[in-house]
Amino acid sequence: MPLSKTYKPEDIEGPHYQRWEEEGAFAAGRKNTGKPYTIVIPPPNVTGSLHMGHALNNTLQDVLIRFERMRGRDALWQPGMDHAGIATQMVVERQLDEQGTDRHKLGRSKFVDRVWEWKEESGGTIFNQLRRLGASADWERERFTMDEGLSKAVTKVFVELHKQGLIYKDKRLVNWDPKLLTAISDLEVENRDVHGNLWHIAYPVEEMPGRHIVVATTRPETMLGDTAVAVHPDDERYASMIGKHVILPLVGRRIPIVADDYADPEQGSGAVKITPGHDFNDYEVGRRHKLEVINILDEKAHLNDNVPEAFRGLERFEARKAVLAQLEELGLIEKIDDITHTVPYGDRSGVVIEPWLTEQWYADAATLAKPAIAAVERGEIVFVPKQWENTYFSWMRNIQPWCISRQLWWGHQIPAWYGPDGEVFVEMDEEAALNAAKLHYGKETPLQRDDDVLDTWFSSALWPFSTLGWPEKTPELDRYYPTDTLVTGFDIIFFWVARMIMMGLHFMGEVPFHTVYVHALVRDEKGAKMSKSKGNIIDPLELIDEYGADALRFTLSAMAAQGRDIKLAKSRVEGYRNFATKLWNAARFCEMNVCLLRPDFEPSSVRQPVNKWIVGETTRAAEAVTEAIQAYRFNEAADACYHFAWHTFCDWYVELIKPILLPRDAGEVRPQGGEGAASSASGDELAQEETRACAAWALSQILHLLHPFMPFVTEELWDKLRHDSPIPDTQDLIVRDWPNAAELPIDKAAATEMEWVIKLVTEIRSVRAEMNVPVAAKMNAVLVGAHSETQHRLATHADLVTRLARLESIDLASEIPDGAVQLVIDEATVALPLAGVIDIAAEQARLEKEIQKADSEIAKIDKKLANDSFVSKAPAHVIDEQRTRRADHAQAKEKLAAALERLKEAG
């Protein structure tokens, strides 16, 4: 079946993917002899669907995996999903809400069953979307953070860290989400700048009748929990009040005025109300002064019974209004300022977070971080780009205890059981806990399991080894850990990357990966972060539908320059779809000209200059692409492919071989003209045969180099190419060997020769266009003043030049004919006899412009060369280069000037 006239990605992408998957092309372990190359996928949320960030992240991983697979490595791309505790629980709760019920009515166990049902039905749609993108993950090995094995890993890690004292329970202020009703970690808090007010409130000083101390606050309702007022010890304004007391308005509580450095005389009134139960700083102040901690909020951030009756049960913002109204009535509000300040919000719930005093489980991150910092310092893990190491270090060196417990139902339930007296037993399972309890109490004792589950990121932190089977000693773990490259966005360096390094080192004794490639964020065309609320989301699936997965992948790769965000422009995707079309048509050209792939084709033994040249260009392209991918410079690799395929192969090679493959009709005058000339029929046939094979080979090399970026169209064209071959190749492109540039020759002489041809053709075309020479004009060009080498080149390539430059003929001559347009190619001059066709004045202007250009170049270079310090200090090769350039320009100028003279004479 010949290739269809047009490239239709939708027709080829599905079938190839299906075949690859059926044939096990993605499976690790195919090449057991190969050194393993492993990437673990950043597990998408089970609730997730493919967005542009995923598309970029997974495209780059797939490029690396396909590249290394072709290079003979035993490539494992380990896929899997994250149970996404909060996100998933929210989804199912919303469903329950629609059905008029809620999780509490259902009960924990039934609720969890419901979540599993949801997961089986609706979870993981993203994996089918990744398949559409072409992701060659080893799907057979798909894992889920909540599956049996990974859950066991989580439990074991918890139990061991607890034994080692690295996990402990503590009562302190946490970030409490009053909507989701759970604690969250520092990282899940998003600080937003918001407009608000600063209320200045007068508190009467007990020992100084008639005197007040004014405190400023953005949260007046928390005054109900105040247990002190703090002033700076050196603040003269308040010196006389230190040690005295205020009677807290509305409450009547007698609280001390304390001196503490925390109070900043520059801020507000210089006196600050202290609410240890609801502010992290105040909590510390409270500890220093042994203040009472009064909790005035319940879990939903409604005021509780620790406040005066009038306020009980009020929601926090209602409470604020009520408190302010009463203070206003009492005349205690001195002043209200408008200010902008930062307020903590839950990143999932979007509501204001409350510092709240609860008991939670913590991991001793500081201890775990130490080896993790050292590993990066020693270079065992390298971040690309390297600057991210600074981000990593600064966070890790100031790391806080990690709050790992969550008051949710969906997740890994904490393996802790409590005895009647509160004694805690942390064990692998209930049976072990009961045994431990029996030993402890001396009799069988019923236990109560901890209700809480673990932070989702706790299980993600184990991902590189838990997915490979840990804690079992599996062959996979042995073979594929440590993994090689982690590809991720910078937004989860703290959440995920740092924690994987900590856990990997602690439990495996080895880093989890050697390289962390940190890619950019994908933004919209204007540079804004894509988000649902802004409505500026570009759906990758829509782009795949419209332009094909290959075009999208290539776009993302070509734009993945290090250290910069990607502003995705649709026009770019369209441009690269056109590139795929171009490739398709190049393959059609080969097909129509019977360019068949020959297994015995030997690139180093071609004889035609044009073929020698394309072999060399292929070699250079293969080198460039290989080096760029190895250095994670995806954009350079993509550009090198693009340039080679389009501008070298299609624009020139295909055009250059047409005269060989499609000789002009017999009977036409051959440029070399002579009877019984050197080119015999058999010589032509040999050249044709070689060229056909060479063209097929070069095309196949392009397909190889492009395959990591555009797997579908390359596989399709390869499929065509190999099946048309007299001895069809048995392998799909996905598992073929990567081009080995080191084994390919570069023929410099052939390159120079072909570059001369290209220059000659380009210059002639340029003049034709500039002079508006009619297409029909017959031009018998002559070359004057050529060296013998140039004469030889012309003899070899005259046919080529006449066809590409659309001449009647081109021959050597000793004289420049009158009325000719002249152009300078190195040492020689090409004359195009265009008397009567051209506009003399226009030609004169053209020549003058050229001369001017040469003059300005010469002047620039002369200035440099006249500079003594340049000549004495610049490296020799730079000076030589300048001299050569000057000579070239001078030569050109001379010829142009001569041409101008002749034109004037003729005119």
Next chain:
RNA sequence: GGGCGCGUAGCUCAGUGGUAGAGCACUACGCUCACAUCGUAGGGGUCGCUGGUUCGAUCCCAGCCGCGCCCACCA
């Protein structure tokens, strides 16, 4: 407050201590036997500003202006 990044063609972006590049857009010509999702030729940039280092700076350094992000306990 600390840290990081970015200002290059009309737009979106590469890039380099010594001739500034791509895609899209634009102009002219062209349905030449792979391709009009194309071809050929062309226009367009004092590489944010000011200093410094250097023989030479768009590139290195400093400051400034503009934009963005991350971290942080400012009532």
